[in-house]
Amino acid sequence: MTTPATHLPGDLPPDLTDDTVVFDWLATMREEHPVWADRYGVFHVFRHDDVLAALRDTVTFSSEMTRAVEGAAPTPGMLTQIDPPEHHALRKVMSSAFTPRSVAALEPRIQEITRGLLDRTGERFDLVDALAFPLPVTVIAELLGLPPEDHARFREWTDQLFDVQLGDPSDPAAAARLSEVVAPMVAYFRDQVRNRLVDPGDDLISRLVTAEVDGRTLDETEASNFAFSLLLAGHITTTTLLGSIVRTFSEHPHLWDDLRAAPERVPDAIEEVMRLRPPFAQLPRITTVDTRLAGRTIPAGAMVTLWVLSANHDPGAHDDPERFDLDRGIRGPNQLSFGHGVHFCIGAPLARLEARVAVHGLLARFRRLVVELDPGRPHGGLQPFGQIAYGTRRLPVLAMPGFGGESR
Template sequence: MTTTALDRDLPPDIADLPATLDWLAHLRADAPIWRDRYGMHHITRAADVEVVLRDTATFSSDFSAVMPGSEKMTKGMLTRLDPPEHGALRHLVSASFTPKRVAGLEPRIRELTREMLPDPPATFDLVDALAFPLPVTVIAEMLGLPAADRGRFRAWADGLFSLQVEDPKEAMDDPTVRDTMGEITGYLGDWCRTRRADPVDDLISALVTTEVDGRVLDDEEAANFSMLLLFAGHITTTLLLGNAVRVLDAQPGAWEALRADPASIPATIEEVLRLRPSFPLTARATTRDVEIAGTVVPARSIVVPWLLSATHDPEAHPDPERFDPTRPGIGGGAQTAFGHGIHFCLGAPLARLEARVALEEMTARYAGLSVGEGDQRPYTGRVLGTRRLPVVAT
């Protein structure tokens, strides 16, 4: 192993994907449990990542014991809850994300896609034209939020996913984080109060009127939950569509192959998710001393399972850098990019549908689609993708 990889005390910037993949490969080989300068333990082998994500008793999603001050900002946040509360809240909205219910959205998604895509020949920004407005319009309609506010949603998402906090354990004490989260939950809290007084057929109304374990969510819980649904409900697809076009652009003949065989689009999406998961890493807090890959991680430690490393682990996916939509074992619940266990992404069926419809419509409309010149403004930190994607359609 090169001394450079071992000598680092923080991960590389995710915007430099080749450097990050190289670093993760070195860690999988020689330091599968790696401790950074802040005492966070990074988990890189696929088998270990899966154990961490499935064992909720040992690896908690509740960070209140290790990140003081996080309780208020994560109250009602599904991704930061453990059983049994997690199950009760997930059940509250799971009916809106069943495959059958999501499938019923296909006509609307296809209508929006056709309206948003420019006719060829055209040079445009894929994120501006489709990858952002399509999923944010869909989730806003599901929540009952005005589509006219989507510019505000984009500014918030860009702000949240671009924040650079030196010590992640102190993120909740960062004034920029507090101010941004406060602005978002203030906006959503107003909508929660409106829907509580006058409920309609939307997700926010369901959040504020449905009993969970004998009680209804308060406005703070409902606003936090709404925030999770709003951002998780669009950023995954926004990043996925951009990543799909970038991956296809690097594979000679891939676009033409999809045009010739649209039935291969779902498998292509799964392979894009494996190669470029929208969220390359997540985090958990240990509730006890635990041994992982021969290393004892103390209780009240933060561990960082790298989904990107798991999806590129040759022990799980032979020849992992090769683009192969026929690769077995990457679809459905086996898709590591959507997580594992109880926190498997609630919106996975919706993200898959939006991506499939978008690629079907783009490959039908454009004989060719290539990445053009211009600044793509890659994200840094915890998401993998770009804020911009200039493309040339023929």
């Protein structure tokens, strides 16, 4: 890994595997190059106010990333890649099938799954394998009506997708590689949608294919793409978030006792962890016209990477941003980890609910969990994601003795 000082204009960003390198580089870029073009002509935006401005301006900063790749076809039903007004129409239909009430009704089942998973843990276990992956994937798969025997392939698909090295993001060959990886996932969900069209059941996919708002329905492609994106984002977000929560609590061990004494503060702790370690480090956009940001001109048709991770650590937006502060009160535009504006994550209520239930379960079960790093392995053996997702694929933990919590 090169040092931050070598990452000058015309180079490429470091990957996300080394926190020290990444945070030093982001601090340098916020201060010296708040809008910066890499060797592929991708513009990177680092300051909180600039990231927020771009997220709010969906006319200038389009989410239709297929514009960047010659010959690429649009992806109907992928809310994250559709602009208003079509985005509004589709989101209305999808929201009618994925309501806050239906999410809130999942809490007893999430509690049940959490208890069952934690019952199978021992003194030492991998948090990702034991809880952070199976909890959200079970919840979202049950919500979609997908069979339990398919859960293992969902993790394989996720690993394959995040292992794709894109290089030049405008290169048609890179898009072809990505399409090849995604193809079996798309085919799987198309089959699921077709089955529901013939024999609908009591699940989210069935509600998607039968939902109608203001005369608008979803066609087969839109429904299958949305179901696919919901499974992917719906579990990777919570998987990385739960790992980040336990890593942060391990670094600040007083939080275990503090939150056990004041469990109503658990949502505040989750929001602060999301600020420090957002599940996704970056959000992509493409400009539709020439525009200026932080004093620099970004030409029309340029790919833009909005660094949520950098914005969340911007001292211009957050006092002493590297400090964990339970009283920080992250709300509204200060919390960018689920996006902002029309593209605010539709699954955010579910992710927050899963995280809250899981943290309460951990507090009741364990006096404390300590992350066990292996100094003989790269990154302590945690296997962090290298791009986009910000988190780890492994998180070995030791359950500290001395607390007589549930089933302990």
